[in-house]
Amino acid sequence: MxxxxxxxxxxxxxxxxxxxxxxxxxxxxxxxTEVNEEQGVRExxxxxxxxxxxxxxxxxxxxxxxxxxPVGKWLAKNGEGVHHIAFGTADVDGDAAAIRGKGVRVLYxxxxxxxxxxxxxxxxxxxxxxxxxxLVTSAPGPRAEH
Numbered sequence: 001m002x003x004x005x006x007x008x009x010x011x012x013x014x015x016x017x018x019x020x021x022x023x024x025x026x027x028x029x030x031x032x033t034e035v036n037e038e039q040g041v042r043e044x045x046x047x048x049x050x051x052x053x054x055x056x057x058x059x060x061x062x063x064x065x066x067x068x069x070p071v072g073k074w075l076a077k078n079g080e081g082v083h084h085i086a087f088g089t090a091d092v093d094g095d096a097a098a099i100r101g102k103g104v105r106v107l108y109x110x111x112x113x114x115x116x117x118x119x120x121x122x123x124x125x126x127x128x129x130x131x132x133x134x135l136v137t138s139a140p141g142p143r144a145e146h
Contacts, residue, residue: 002095004051006088006136011075015063018080019044022059031058032116040069045115055088055138060115084122086134095135096121104128110129111137 012018022028028046035042046059054093062083074083089095092111100106105124114120117139125132 001091002089003059004055005080006055006086006138007045007060008082008129009060009062009077009084009134010081011062011064011071011083012080012109013040013063013075015044015061016060018061019046022046022061027124028059034115035065036113036115037065038112039071039114040064040066041071051088058106060086071078071103076087084132084134086120086136088136090137092119092121092135092137098124099135 010018011089019030019141028048030044031047032042036093038116041062042065043063044061046061048057048059050056064075066072067076071083096106096111104127107122107124108120111121114134114136119137119139121135123133123135
């Protein structure tokens with residue numbers, strides 16, 4: 001069962017400049033940064049609030065490290081802006097299978113490693129009214145700052 005909006009992914013050309021905008025404008029601070037080689041991005045997670053299920057909601061800022069990465073290709077076509085929405089779930093495998101059973105294309109056969117050691121998969125935007133949708137199961141335990 002989907003429990004919350006885990007994060008909104010925002011593609012950007014310059015991660016440091018974009019982080020500074022969100023910090024200076026809204027007071028959001030970076031909780032976590034990492035380079036995800038598999039996804040081809042450098043990213044920052046900015047925590048927005050806690051949620052009733054023990055998780056949190058974030059903005060995920062994404063800068064491509066390769067032009068041929070999915071985010072790099074998306075930026076070249078669309079420019080900066082909202083890239084995807086991610087819903088939190090306790091069971092990414094089960095929810096992905098249930099959603100696939102309703103005719104929605106799931107982009108990965110098996111969930112992959114996401115930010116902060118989460119497990120993720122994506123749903124095809126053509127099956128989700130034009131919205132690239134991510135399903136996220138957080139890593140066990142509290143999310144630590146890196």
